[in-house]
């Protein structure tokens with residue numbers, strides 16, 4: 047009894063003095079090794095001192111079990127009643143473990159909506175995990191994601207690897223290393239290199255328009271993905287993925303879709319995902335995709351010519367690598383990771399936005415008519431369809447932005463950790479070392495900041511901007527993007543609506559490329575095609591059944607496209 051009690055007390059002390067003060071997430075294997083070693087040492091100790099074998103196993107088992115009970119009991123009591131977040135309201139289960147968030151996410155894979163329900167019940171500051179809160183306040187956006195933010199990426203970003211030599215730019219948690227690596231990326235998607243991508247994007251959009259207008263209804267969710275994936279192949283790798291020509295998903299990503307829902311649920315507990323993904327066979331669905339990316343990188347290395355100007359995003363990273371520039375990915379593994387982030391981060395998001403714009407245009411015939419009239423005016427002939435001309439149709443930008451507002455392809459967004467000395471958000475003090483989520487879709491549809499918040503009104507980003515108070519409202523689908531002008535201009539072809547909210551350190555570098563792809567696709571569709579819901583489709587599922595899979599997985603949407611008959 048005495049041994050058991052002492053072991054339990056030791057467990058409590060271990061939690062209070064050691065475990066509570068260390069970021070344990072990625073040292074669990076180390077902890078397990080220490081536990082096994084301790085077990086073996088204790089066994090050896092008792093046996094050497096002449097304790098019979100059975101009694102030895104019993105004694106050591108009791109010591110370890112008591113120690114573990116002490117640790118877990120201390121953790122639960124501490125999290126429930128003494129934690130620095132004890133005054134932030136939230137479900138009791140969320141205080142104890144992130145398993146609660148995983149449970150919410152697993153119900154229907156709609157964590158974005160679950161957060162909305164929690165907000166209704168607990169207010170704008172909600173405790174969503176033992177040391178995690180969700181803040182549904184505009185003021186939190188800039189504090190977490192703005193250029194002057196002192197908040198950093200959390201352990202959530204370590205779910206693939208903890209080795210800084212192997213992380214992608216997205217999963218690099220060291221702020222300084224990340225800052226350096228962003229430079230190579232920014233060269234690859236800079237405004238001045240975009241024109242070199244235009245012919246490739248135009249060619250793919252033409253194939254897209256040809257393919258979808260063959261007469262029968264098409265699943266716009268899939269076809270938008272084929273287009274976006276092909277664009278990332280051409281602009282990212284300089285490679286034909288041929289999804290549009292063959293009318294199918296790339297075989298390499300076939301196995302990935304099914305695992306996205308599971309991953310996003312388990313991803314609520316990053317360390318668990320980290321360890322599960324190390325079980326042999328656990329990432330089988332990704333093998334083809336990983337191989338495709340690493341093969342392409344390998345080919346790029348083989349074909350590298352120092353005197354040739356880079357003509358795709360990965361070549362810009364390769365140039366930095368070959369020239370030993372500090373912005374380069376630090377290893378081939380890191381290179382591979384960057385290429386995967388580019389494909390995954392760049393294709394699904396762009397595709398989702400394109401489908402969303404089509405959905406809203408069909409639902410709002412007056413807006414569709416206005417958009418078409420403007421396109422016809424700016425591009426009277428087929429040959430007028432050039433990016434230079436398309437950029438001038440600002441109503442297209444307004445439509446894209448309104449789609450990104452209502453249904454952002456990243457519905458919730460990545461967590462950030464507060465600095466050691468904490469952070470003031472309005473009147474609430476958030477203690478240090480706390481993970482914070484600022485949910486994108488909830489804030490972008492919040493009636494406190496957006497008039498007629500659930501309605502599709504592109505003009506709120508254009509001529510009715512002042513009337514709708516858009517400048518002051520939280521709009522951050524790319525986190526906080528570059529902000530140079532209201533509408534396209536020479537310096538920045540991407541529109542910006544948050545003049546006071548300049549670029550955050552971790553914001554999306556692909557924003558300009560995204561606008562270019564979407565502007566080209568949408569303008570060509572409007573110029574060339576009529577479209578309406580396919581028989582039996584009314585868009586309800588597409589409107590309501592989005593899954594939160596770190597980004598978003600929208601349902602199918604069946605649309606009938608046909609060539610426009612010019613009158």
Ligand code: HEM
Nearest residue numbers: 215216391392395396455456460523524525552554556560
């Ligand atoms: C509609 C289109 C897109 C949306 C809404 C979007 C949104 C986002 C968001 C919200 C983040 C921040 C994620 C986080 O905080 O963890 C992000 C990061 C990122 N995006 Fe995008 N993205 C889009 C398109 C693209 C494209 C086309 C590319 C490829 C060129 C791309 C590449 C990246 C990369 C590399 C990061 C990581 C940046 C970093 O951590 O420094 N994205 N994106």
